[in-house]
């Protein structure tokens with residue numbers, strides 16, 4: 486895979502070489518088992534896949550290039566480039582400004598922009614409406630467009646099934662930048678509706694079967710359907726695509742469910758299913774799949790707790806947290822600074838949507854076993870900081886050099 490030129494301070498002298506070691510040993514990605522860092526009184530199990538993906542590295546490379554190529558110009562990012570506070574903070578410190586927040590609220594009025602400005606499109610892509618606004622100002626929207634090719638792949642898939650007269654059902658978070666962008670592109674080719682989860686897919690099914698009156702649809706799916714959408718007409722042939730960072734099992738569950746609804750509603754024989762339900766397979770990206778599969782494998786190991794690092798508004802990271810929470814105590818943190826002391830950790834509670842402090846998170850027994858991973862937008866340097874902070878609480882821990890040598894020997898054996 487292409488390698489990108491990103492600032493060294495996002496890399497790690499511990500984590501990045503370990504990833505490379507595992508990658509070289511397993512180029513076909515068949516081994517999803519974690520890497521054990523055995524420090525003696527504390528053992529860290531590092532997931533096989535995590536951290537910066539293709540799309541994120543591509544976006545970071547382009548953003549820093551935009552800064553270095555335009556020292557005298559005002560540089561704007563449409564919104565957070567990726568959902569990571571370290572990366573966004575660093576860009577802000579270099580004078581980059583956000584035009585919108587993650588919910589799409591305007592921070593800098595469009596009227597303030599001139600054709601001399603530089604605007605960077607984030608990895609999630611953007612809506613056609615925003616692209617048109619920028620072009621109307623005279624801005625070049627392609628020059629620093631960091632839209633991930635895996636997001637564009639979803640747009641293409643939506644387009645393809647739209648051309649075959651299917652309605653597009655997008656499984657995604659309705660307010661997430663990527664889903665808003667996908668919705669915007671999809672609606673050009675097909676009637677489009679967004680469902681956020683299985684419960685909403687089940688509600689949508691009631692309009693497919695005609696159990697609920699069409700008028701109620703407009704209220705229930707307010708803001709989630711394309712203009713002119715008619716549930717009586719537009720739910721007779723459907724296909725499902727998804728925001729690239731959803732939980733694979735959730736998307737599969739929704740697609741399987743809606744397929745069954747179509748089969749039962751229209752009494753379809755197996756070879757007739759495609760008449761009503763497009764075969765899209767899931768449109769998750771490779772990084773989401775790899776990270777989720779590596780998390781499942783990580784969770785087959787017994788441990789005292791898990792730490793998941795990443796931005797609190799990162800969709801792919803939140804799903805990894807959800808998977809871990811099902812199995813063991815899990816702390817979702819932005820960086821090692823949230824590990825306050827050996828007895829206190831400040832972490833994000835996904836359900837209350839706020840940071841909370843937990844006491845006595847480290848076990849009293851030794852060895853303590855900790856699962857460690859992060860989302861696709863989190864730098865390796867952040868994971869390194871967390872790892873070193875945890876190990877620092879164990880004065881009798883083996884040295885990092887010894888642990889790294891052991892690992893290198895075990896993988897070259």
Ligand code: SF4
Pocket residue numbers: 538539540541608633634635636729730770771772773801861
């Ligand atoms: S998570 Fe996937 S879709 Fe999103 S930026 Fe990374 S590679 Fe692209």
